[in-house]
Amino acid sequence: MTHRLKIFTSISALTCSLLLLLATTTPVQAQKIFRLEKDSIPLFRGFQVSFDLVGPARLMLGDRGEYQAALRINLHDQWFPIFEAGIGRANHEDDEVTGLTYKTTAPFFRIGMDFNILRNKHQSNRFFVGFRYAFTSYKVDIIRESLPDPVWKSSTQFGVRDMGCSQHWLEAVAGIDAKIFGPLHLGWTVRYKRRIAHNDGTIGGVWYVPGFGISDNDNLDANFNVIIDI
Amino acid sequence: MGAFAACTSIDCPLNHSVYHTYLMKKPDGTPDTLLNDSLWILTRRADDTLTVVLNGLSGTSASWFDLPTSYMAPEDTFFVYLKDKEGNIMPDTIWVKKENYPHFESVDCQPSYFHHITGVRVAGNIIDSIVIINPNTTYDTSIEDFHIYFSPDL
Numbered sequence: 001m002t003h004r005l006k007i008f009t010s011i012s013a014l015t016c017s018l019l020l021l022l023a024t025t026t027p028v029q030a031q032k033i034f035r036l037e038k039d040s041i042p043l044f045r046g047f048q049v050s051f052d053l054v055g056p057a058r059l060m061l062g063d064r065g066e067y068q069a070a071l072r073i074n075l076h077d078q079w080f081p082i083f084e085a086g087i088g089r090a091n092h093e094d095d096e097v098t099g100l101t102y103k104t105t106a107p108f109f110r111i112g113m114d115f116n117i118l119r120n121k122h123q124s125n126r127f128f129v130g131f132r133y134a135f136t137s138y139k140v141d142i143i144r145e146s147l148p149d150p151v152w153k154s155s156t157q158f159g160v161r162d163m164g165c166s167q168h169w170l171e172a173v174a175g176i177d178a179k180i181f182g183p184l185h186l187g188w189t190v191r192y193k194r195r196i197a198h199n200d201g202t203i204g205g206v207w208y209v210p211g212f213g214i215s216d217n218d219n220l221d222a223n224f225n226v227i228i229d230i
Numbered sequence: 231m232g233a234f235a236a237c238t239s240i241d242c243p244l245n246h247s248v249y250h251t252y253l254m255k256k257p258d259g260t261p262d263t264l265l266n267d268s269l270w271i272l273t274r275r276a277d278d279t280l281t282v283v284l285n286g287l288s289g290t291s292a293s294w295f296d297l298p299t300s301y302m303a304p305e306d307t308f309f310v311y312l313k314d315k316e317g318n319i320m321p322d323t324i325w326v327k328k329e330n331y332p333h334f335e336s337v338d339c340q341p342s343y344f345h346h347i348t349g350v351r352v353a354g355n356i357i358d359s360i361v362i363i364n365p366n367t368t369y370d371t372s373i374e375d376f377h378i379y380f381s382p383d384l
Binding site for chain 2: 092095097098100102142144147149150151152153154156158159160202203204205206207215
């Protein structure tokens, strides 16, 4: 917990420092970054669709992961309102230590904005920061078929099926987007996720939250995106 | 990817069995001790054999004890035997009625059951009464769950 608090504090301090730096020491540069540049480029520059490769790789190699895609609007190569949707899945069967099985498959949704912070906004590569609000509502099975009582030596089936849960969280996002050829871009996104509200059902807690990852107050995550201009 | 997957850590609780803590009290509410007496408590397992859950507690510092709680039985029965310094053995029985709730932390942590105590009664041979202090019990053993009052005639 202390380690996570340090990460959160460091990120918060870094963000505040950057904003203060922009606001106080270089106001002209800050205005250049955040204002809409006046040039001959039109406001609406099209759409981008993207899909992530890390989540499917996690699903192939492990017992949990996500399929997710995004639709992003390009406003003047500076502002990118974005809607993301995906399916998160965990299928952890008969844990070798605890014997627990954890299953869930559910959609998740995010909405937010990316900002291209490069000085030359209209070049084909981008470096952006952004934020997301995210939500998921899911049902989970948590089962252990035979749980022996260590004193009474009786055996019982532990768990619940179709336990309804939900979670809201915020994400701070940073990423790069490099043009490969034609409409094809590739890019990395790093996300810091912070839980703001959650319903963990009736038996104490949950393990995997679709779109968020392992249940905790916060999480770090990364995506590798294939992006296509349309 | 592994680095990001490894960023979350789960601290599993040390105890995954729920134990109830009984504090021995005198009628005036001050702590009681066993002095020269010794206390044994047994319970009956599912296979009908008896097992010792408290083994010969004695001494002037013995003012409390912990008893385990079954995962799913609606009522736990404990057979109490108190041996005095002359070697006389005095029996009693405790019945603890409860509701049981499954508790989950993570797939990496052992599952457990938490309980809501709905009643406690005794046969009344050597135990005068037991009072429920904490009806909602977890694996936190730092909380006192019952006050047990032995008969003042002992």
